[in-house]
Amino acid sequence: MTDGRPPKSVLARGAMLLRACGDCGTALTLAELAQRTGLPKPTAHRLLGELVRLGLVERTEEGSYRIGLGLFVLGQSAPTVRELRDAALPYLGDLHEATQENVHLAVPDGTDTLFLEKITGRRATPIVSRTGGRLPAHCTATGKLFLAHDPGPLHRTLPRLTPRTLVLPGQLARDLALTRARGYAVNLEEAEVGVSAVAAPVYLRDHGPRPIAAISVTGGTRRLDMARMGARVCAAARALTRTLSA
Structure with missing residues (x-):
């Protein structure tokens, strides 16, 4: 509009x-x-x-x-999407097997994060995301990774999905700065109460400093060790980056 x-x-x-x-x-x-x-x-x-x-x-x-x-x-015939998804599936599967939680592959889509793939199971925490679905970037771990490298889409009123959603510009800016310094993004019950996530960036050689995609693990807040999960997700994202850039 x-x-x-x-x-x-x-x-x-x-x-x-x-x-x-x-x-x-x-x-x-x-x-x-x-x-x-x-x-x-x-x-x-x-x-x-x-x-x-x-x-x-x-x-x-x-x-x-x-x-x-x-x-x-x-949608499935789009070569870029298909190639990215096919390359990522082994790493997503390994993450799910290791964590038994929800694993996502996401790409930026304006002010949203778009989930190209989601792997889940019976032991995973039920969450609202789905393959082909979107969520506002500012309240998701994958979306924060994209915003950390391109905060331009934030020039608007941000919706509050939970009491912990970061909607104040200064508050979110500090979180994005921490994301850049840490190398991975964290969502602490900002999209769903009781649900948190960790996401790491995926890059492509000769594509510049911005990530082309992100991998995340999402589950119950009490079940996720953020530091440990951050290291695991970063390792998977680095491996996928190497595969895509080979």
Whole structure:
């Protein structure tokens, strides 16, 4: 949106609907999608009909809408995403086996962190994240890594997800400075109460000083030894960096 108004182009409006469907992770009604995008209901209904015909959106038996298989296939065909995910999977699997907790591969997406992959199991702490989902960067360990190297997206009001979310500029700036000095980021119940995370950066040769991705381990606050987990996640991220740069 620009100045709170939906964009005029049909393509941009369709993209807004796709993102609204994808961000939620569950089926949404026409009214919910119109509210999330700011589009008039008739416009949203017409565009959703086109997206359904293209296979990018599915309509449920209840009349709600969700991301379609066609969009999933398109996303999986993106070479950069596929190559990064394929290279990372062995290291994510090793981390999960060693920790029995949730392990993520994430990339920056504007003011959010986007989870390309999530490995979990029966012994892992239940958390809200999912493959293909997003969370605000300022309250996630992976997102803080990206912001530590590029704080530009922070020029806006930051949502508070829990009582421990860092929303004051000075407070967050100090945390990001510590992240740079330490070499890994920590989220202490800032996205979910009782849940914390540690994330380490993944780099690519000739791509500059900014990380292209991040690996994290997320679990119950009482179960995570932050210093020990930080060393483990950093080792995995360095190994993936070497693989990508070989």
